[in-house]
Amino acid sequence: MTKKPTPTAFPTHAPHLIKDAVKLIASYPKVPITVDCVIFGFEENELKVLLIRSDLEMYKGFWSLLGDNAKDNEELDSAAYRILKERTGMNDVYLDQVRAFSHPQRHPGGRVITLAYCSLLNIQHHELKIYANELHWHSFSSIKEMAFDHKEILDTCYAWLQKRIQEHPLGFNLLPDKFSLRELQNLYEAILGVSLDRRNFRKKFASMGLLIDVGEMEEDVPHRPGKLYKFNFEKYEKNKRKWIGIDF
Amino acid sequence: MTKKPTPTAFPTHAPHLIKDAVKLIASYPKVPITVDCVIFGFEENELKVLLIRSDLEMYKGFWSLLGDNAKDNEELDSAAYRILKERTGMNDVYLDQVRAFSHPQRHPGGRVITLAYCSLLNIQHHELKIYANELHWHSFSSIKEMAFDHKEILDTCYAWLQKRIQEHPLGFNLLPDKFSLRELQNLYEAILGVSLDRRNFRKKFASMGLLIDVGEMEEDVPHRPGKLYKFNFEKYEKNKRKWIGIDF
DNA sequence: TTATTATTGTGTAAGATGTACACATTTAAA
DNA sequence: TTTAAATGTGTACATCTTACACAATAATAA
Incomplete structure (x- = not known):
């Protein structure tokens, strides 16, 4: 940084x-x-x-x-x-x-x-x-x-x-190692002060290919639990230049 | 600034x-x-x-x-x-x-x-x-x-x-009051160190609506002269937020 | 005066990206 | 068993990006 x-x-x-x-x-x-x-x-x-x-x-x-x-x-x-x-x-x-x-x-x-x-x-x-x-x-x-x-x-x-x-997907620095897409979206919404479309948000991050499905689910949530992901730091480092400019 | x-x-x-x-x-x-x-x-x-x-x-x-x-x-x-x-x-x-x-x-x-x-x-x-x-x-x-x-x-x-x-169309600060689209493009190419498609570049700036045709032509160029434009500072100031993120 | 040279001005089609939107499924809790 | 709350998913439309070619114009040189 x-x-x-x-x-x-x-x-x-x-x-x-x-x-x-x-x-x-x-x-x-x-x-x-x-x-x-x-x-x-x-x-x-x-x-x-x-x-x-x-x-x-x-x-x-x-x-x-x-x-x-x-x-x-x-x-x-x-x-x-x-x-x-x-x-x-x-x-x-x-x-x-x-x-x-x-x-x-x-x-x-x-x-x-x-x-x-x-x-x-x-x-x-x-x-x-x-x-x-x-x-x-x-x-x-x-x-x-x-x-x-x-x-x-x-x-x-x-x-x-x-x-x-x-400019960079730094949100990950703020989250636990394993996080759900909801947590990630909440983070962006909180920092940017806007609300984002859930489907489009997920699509965006899916297309970046920076999320790895860890094969686990959320626990202790009072509703249907979501999948947990981790951040693909390796891929991010390789393609750093590309991620500049993330629009929602 | x-x-x-x-x-x-x-x-x-x-x-x-x-x-x-x-x-x-x-x-x-x-x-x-x-x-x-x-x-x-x-x-x-x-x-x-x-x-x-x-x-x-x-x-x-x-x-x-x-x-x-x-x-x-x-x-x-x-x-x-x-x-x-x-x-x-x-x-x-x-x-x-x-x-x-x-x-x-x-x-x-x-x-x-x-x-x-x-x-x-x-x-x-x-x-x-x-x-x-x-x-x-x-x-x-x-x-x-x-x-x-x-x-x-x-x-x-x-x-x-x-x-x-x-992020901002600051190229204008570097040019004379009246400039041709070629001069503007040269500037961006020089600073960004890339070459840009002429038609797309012109289209981009046209669509931003920040250029005012001053109704004059270049002079003393050894080829067909281009139209001269000036920058619409007023419009820029009004919509400053919007121009963030100009991609070529 | 004419030909040559360099550059202007213009449009479109294909692809990529962004946006708006709804419903069945899953779990926990009541 | 029902209810509440959130997950997971796809499509159509609009917008933006990209690649690309040719006639018109002015200056210059012949």
Whole structure:
């Protein structure tokens, strides 16, 4: 998902040239940088987002994204993974950089630039080790107000997600390994905020050939159980380019 | 194009709370931030990009993006507009934030995080006031090597442009006010790197209804001249949402 | 003035995809 | 045994995509 910037190979140069470069950089104003992670999940037919309580007294009681400052010489992608790990224990999650938020008054303590990172994950797969202050999954639609400009960041990431899920079949990241077509459709409907024709939805996914019938049925549903499928990751990886642009 | 972050309305609080917030921020490492602008244009059937010579002795002779440091308390979007203006005199141009590049060794003078901004413009409309060191348009495809990690940034922005131009009919930003369908098609072919069927291309744009026949013909072409069109910006703005997803 | 060259402008048929829509079947629960 | 709720399935129609050819026009060169 996220493309890691590769190190720049710059020619090694005479020390006085390096000194010049260092001097130039030293003349630039410096800014504290933070990373905020927007972690989406899906459960009980609802899009959820992982939040903590703000640790600033000023925003006491407000919900806040999982964020912290980037360390010296730390790549931002690495910072995002580190912060997520520190606060939730999660390890095996992809994060995508979404954008920077840099309004000079976005933080009451002074100027901070933050980079928003976003991820989709399967809530069942990631037990929360609650290292952070009141770490909880929240129904996305119930979040009206947040600390700092975090509501704006959240909304930007939601828009990013809506777009993203139509370009790649990432819905699978949000579901259990085995899922029914109804669950898959509910997911798309929840994220896109539309209702979709059941037959056409099934036809669409059938024609993509990305679903493997695992030969099992749903259990413990109060109605006729549906077949369970798993996602054909192998085929997806092979034909990645093709799936861009899924229309419903 | 670019969505400006809106100021956060945070409740005014007791001074000691503000002090806490300030203290928190003060404990964060600080990083120099720069902005680099990738300005694409189109001329002589070629995608072009606006570059300057690196002003670092170390990268003497290398081409470099239009960049500079963000100032204290300056929003990054504003910084990008300011820098573009300072270096080229250009005023009336949209810039979109693309992404941050933060590899700790990306600059020989030490850690600098840069935010890439991207724009498409009509070369004829924007006479360059050359405030910068050897500011020139370059054929995109001729650029093989650049200062710092600027080649990587350029390539990322090119990929962004390819995607972007298929989601919105932004090709128009790159063309003169009046253009022929051939010019429009050349533009798409150049940016997407494919060749398109002429009849189908024309049909597609005709059906979008975004072209207005200005009742004039091309001049000074060594063959039968084509009709000239202008872009129906008004209609585009009204139906913006609809145009997402232009397939050829 | 004429012939040559390059490019414009135009339509259609076949295939692929999207959309709207209904009914018998299956399970759990009452 | 009935009821409720959801599954599984196919078709016709409209829309969009793709492939493809030829006469008309203007500029240029002979």
